[in-house]
Amino acid sequence: MRYMLLIHHGPRDWESLSEDEQKRIAADYKAVSTTPGVTPGTWMEDPELATTVRVDGEKTLTTDGPFVAVKEALAGYLFYEADDLDAAIELASRIPAARLGGAVEVRPLKG
DSSP, X not given: OEEEEEEEEOSOOXXXXXXXXXXXXXXXXXXXXXXXXXXXXXXXXXXGGOEEEEEXXXXXXXXXXXXXXXXXXXXXXXXXEOSSHHHHHHHHHTSGGGGTTOEEEEEEOOO
């Protein structure tokens, strides 16, 4: 089964972490990214840099910033080919955001 893991960062500020913590977290992300079956995605810029697009009839409307105010913002994603949901959950639990005030959403892909 193929899964998409959506990585949501919590309110914790990267700069507030010690250099050792930053190195450990970077190593943990690298370990997850090199796990067999993982296709890494890419990191996103902060939600404040987003543009939200809506279409009302024939008119395209844009709004600076994210659609909603959130404590956890989507920061990145990866794809994982796993035997089952339990394996995908185990990988998600190794993603640092899950233990640093954020969350990882595990979503099965169709087809």
